Amino acid sequence: MNQHVAVIGAGSWGTALASVLARNGHQVTLWVRDEKLASDVNTKHENRKYLPDIKLSTGIAATTNIREAVRDMRVVLLAVPSHAMRQVCREMAPHLHPDVLLLHATKGFELETLKRMSEVIGEEVPEPIAKRLAVLTGPSHAEEVVRNQPTTVVVASDEEASMLHAQDLLMNENFRVYTNPDLVGAEIAGALKNIIALGAGLSDGLGYGDNAKAALLTRGLAEISRMGRKLGARPLTFAGLAGVGDLIVTCTSKHSRNWRAGYMLGQGKKLDDVLEQMGMVVEGVRTTHAAFSLAAREQVEMPITSVLYRILFEGKPPEQGVEELMTRGKTFELDYLYAEGDRS
Structure with missing residues (x-):
């Protein structure tokens, strides 16, 4: 009707x-x-x-x-x-x-x-x-x-x-x-993937290859899922359209404002100049700020978000941010899927 x-x-x-x-x-x-x-x-x-x-x-x-x-x-x-x-x-x-x-x-x-x-x-x-x-x-x-x-x-x-x-x-x-x-999971996935899209554009702007982007998307999904689980989302939501689907399209498409903004940052442009040139809202910038604070409040580990926050708002050189991520301590890949102490 x-x-x-x-x-x-x-x-x-x-x-x-x-x-x-x-x-x-x-x-x-x-x-x-x-x-x-x-x-x-x-x-x-x-x-x-x-x-x-x-x-x-x-x-x-x-x-x-x-x-x-x-x-x-x-x-x-x-x-x-x-x-x-x-x-x-x-x-x-x-x-x-x-x-x-x-x-x-x-x-x-x-x-x-x-x-x-x-x-x-x-x-x-x-x-x-x-x-x-x-x-x-x-x-x-x-x-x-x-x-x-x-x-x-x-x-x-x-x-x-x-x-x-x-x-x-x-x-x-x-x-x-x-x-x-899962309304909570759908909202969290839709918001947080914009952060990873900024990172994907940044990676491309720096001239890194497909290996780096694949790692970024995969570990970015881990961060999204980790925060989602803490806030009451259903983990399987992040394997669906709201999660993996939206993450792929936003991190790889020429239509993505967040990817384009990240790309310009990777080429050395300042954030204020990027936002002025874009002429439209880039939700990932504000979301990075919010997620950084949310991660601190909820005590959720979000290393990619943390590095991007420091690049966007504290002037950290992007290359240093990448080095920081690559030299983190050893960890278990699927920790975000398991309750603490349970890897069976």
Whole structure:
């Protein structure tokens, strides 16, 4: 059954998801902050800033009024940067329908509180709505999704009905949607893989080869899994689309902002210059800061994250960071899969 859906956030990912929904026959209201962008979406059917050379469906209508965007909607999809999530939820919360399904597609932590996006949302919207919350994640570059290239993602929630509803809304012949009941694991995997993508770009920028990248991805997955397990995630989630799948695509693709940012850092550019040149949010930078603090708080070993933090925020030369990782003490490869003292 076709529905009217609000998509909050008109970056590349929000616009691509609006396109998927419109392609599926749903009417879409796309909330944007910029009046010119709203006008371009409504009159020219394009979002040239984030998805140039793409014609958008006439089933997508933009507005800059968040009350207008969410009022009476039974489905609201959030695709705003992690640092904006709390304020956006605070603005829209008074206008949400009591039976709305909230679905978020943001990969990151709130830097000030170290909370996952579902925790941030849950503090700003009524409790019954928060309990139905679902998260959309997995290997899914907006540039490919909006061109109808085959993509497979996962929806996670504590509520089975929410997962199935979101799956029905989004799934089509080019956009396959799986379900997973591990919301915590899906969010952690989606956020932390951006750190490893920065590292992969850095490695390539330094001129290292495939051996180094393979090691980085594998040991990066170990860090993600270790933190996930500590925070209550199910370990097998990290072997699926939210974990390995998203890690591969973000660490190897030309579309990855995090990889591109890391590559420029590896070539010797300063972080501020990289972010200015990118012109878009690079979630991995803020996530590295948050994960470094989270690892200290939870007493979880995250050596790659720690080295990247020092490269990004303390000026450590990247080559020294690599040497530090390569000369660490001996350890057991699969420690993150086992309870302490159990390697049977």
